[in-house]
Amino acid sequence: MPKGYIIGHITVNDPEAYKEYIEKDTPILLALGAIPIVRGGQAQVMEGETQNRHVVFEFPSYEAALTAFNDPEYQEVAKIRHRSATSTIIVVEGV
Numbered sequence: 879m880p881k882g883y884i885i886g887h888i889t890v891n892d893p894e895a896y897k898e899y900i901e902k903d904t905p906i907l908l909a910l911g912a913i914p915i916v917r918g919g920q921a922q923v924m925e926g927e928t929q930n931r932h933v934v935f936e937f938p939s940y941e942a943a944l945t946a947f948n949d950p951e952y953q954e955v956a957k958i959r960h961r962s963a964t965s966t967i968i969v970v971e972g973v
Contacts, residue, residue, distance in 0.1 A: 881936055881972040882943030884912070887929040888965040895962035902955040910946040911937050929964065940971035 884907075890896045904914075916934040937943040946952060947969055959965060 879939050881938060882940035883915075883937065883968075883970050883972060884933075884935045884943050884947055885968045885970060886931075886933040886965055888931040888933065888959070888963050889929040890931060890963045892962035895958060899955060899958040899962060902958065903952065906949065906952045906955060907935055907946055910949060910952070911942050912946060913937075929966065931963075936972075940969070943969045 912935040914933075915936050916932055918931050918933070921932055935943070935946075937946060947967070
């Protein structure tokens with residue numbers, strides 16, 4: 879079964895509030911089966927345009943990634959990200 883991924887491209891507008899988001903979202907996602915693959919770090923845009931920060935969480939399946947993203951507890955915490963950053967979040971199936 880292919881793995882699933884939550885991929886985020888994020889520009890943080892309020893670093894202090896965003897720290898709270900990370901502190902709260904990480905335990906939720908880990909409890910839902912996430913394995914952090916990318917969480918910030920150096921990046922270079924080679925083509926096109928994107929945000930400043932990139933994250934990738936791996937899940938056992940596409941369905942598990944969707945379930946995690948739609949989890950009510952996670953969605954409540956995501957409100958902090960909505961207030962503190964500009965983001966594009968994608969759920970994708972692996973190969």
